[in-house]
Amino acid sequence: MPELQLPKIGFGTWQTKPNDCVKSVLKAIEVGYRHIDTAQMYRNKHAVGEAIAEGIIDRKELTIATKLAIWKLRPGGVLSSTRSSLRKLKLDYVDILYIHWPAPLFYRPHKTLKAMSQLVDEGKIKYIGVSNFTPKLLDKATEACDKPIVAIQVEHHPWLKQTKMRDYLKDKDIYLVAYSPLARGEVFQMPELTQIAEKHKCSEAQISLAWIMHHGAIPIPKSTNMNHISDNFDSLNLQLDQEDIDLIDSIQKKKRLLNPPFIRPKW
Ligand code: NAP
Numbered sequence: 001m002p003e004l005q006l007p008k009i010g011f012g013t014w015q016t017k018p019n020d021c022v023k024s025v026l027k028a029i030e031v032g033y034r035h036i037d038t039a040q041m042y043r044n045k046h047a048v049g050e051a052i053a054e055g056i057i058d059r060k061e062l063t064i065a066t067k068l069a070i071w072k073l074r075p076g077g078v079l080s081s082t083r084s085s086l087r088k089l090k091l092d093y094v095d096i097l098y099i100h101w102p103a104p105l106f107y108r109p110h111k112t113l114k115a116m117s118q119l120v121d122e123g124k125i126k127y128i129g130v131s132n133f134t135p136k137l138l139d140k141a142t143e144a145c146d147k148p149i150v151a152i153q154v155e156h157h158p159w160l161k162q163t164k165m166r167d168y169l170k171d172k173d174i175y176l177v178a179y180s181p182l183a184r185g186e187v188f189q190m191p192e193l194t195q196i197a198e199k200h201k202c203s204e205a206q207i208s209l210a211w212i213m214h215h216g217a218i219p220i221p222k223s224t225n226m227n228h229i230s231d232n233f234d235s236l237n238l239q240l241d242q243e244d245i246d247l248i249d250s251i252q253k254k255k256r257l258l259n260p261p262f263i264r265p266k267w
Pocket of ligand 1 (some may be wrong): 232
């Protein structure tokens with residue numbers, strides 16, 4: 001694994017309105033999450049920054065990740081939008097800066113990644129990540145970048161197992177970060193998860209998160225509900241049996257929840 005040490009679970013903030021965002025990030029930090037995920041497109045960075053600025057925990061203990069908006073992938077956009085994000089987050093640096101989507105109109109591997117590499121040299125970001133890339137796109141990005149790519153963020157839950165990506169990453173020092181790890185709430189519609197949840201007397205959400213972590217990925221569940229925030233973190237203590245893993249692995253249904261028509265990598 002890269003020098004970066006990512007905790008086993010992180011915290012998502014997509015579609016969290018600023019007020020809720022301050023409260024939920026504060027709760028998440030209090031409960032023990034140390035990796036917070038935001039993005040330029042979420043329009044809540046100032047709220048994430050406000051929660052961090054409360055100082056419950058030393059900033060150095062936190063891993064803060066943000067993502068470049070799809071229209072900010074040209075070199076000038078990479079540099080200026082990241083500086084603006086840092087101002088909103090009230091931070092000197094972010095730990096991971098991701099390319100959010102490989103938007104064909106704006107993403108040029110060498111140019112985009114060179115600007116991100118410059119941000120590493122300037123100390124504005126610690127590491128480079130990519131999101132919604134296929135193994136092929138990730139390969140090209142790795143070739144184009146003079147710094148390591150430390151993380152790939154993709155949709156990952158029991159209806160989207162990412163087996164190809166997991167295989168591809170086996171011999172690489174790149175973290176797999178699982179977004180929409182609760183299938184945006186649809187884990188509660190998965191009968192196999194309900195069966196396992198009843199056995200362990202816990203929630204389907206915890207089962208999904210534990211299954212993702214069992215396979216070595218890092219889930220970043222989002223919640224604005226204080227109980228859900230704690231419950232999701234408690235999935236760290238859940239030990240699934242091999243038969244539970246096998247049952248989830250055998251689910252045949254496949255469903256991708258995020259597939260915007262304007263950017264559709266050849267999945
Ligand atoms: P998610 O985490 O799979 O699911 C969130 C939904 O589940 C919310 O409706 C939440 O409602 C509910 N929920 C959470 N915990 C629960 C629990 N214990 N019991 C019952 N319901 C629960 O969905 P997501 O927000 O799409 O993904 C997570 C994070 O991944 C995002 O917030 C974002 O940071 C990141 N992400 C990245 C990308 C990308 O393109 N890179 C795309 C999507 C998401 P409550 O708030 O009421 O708990």
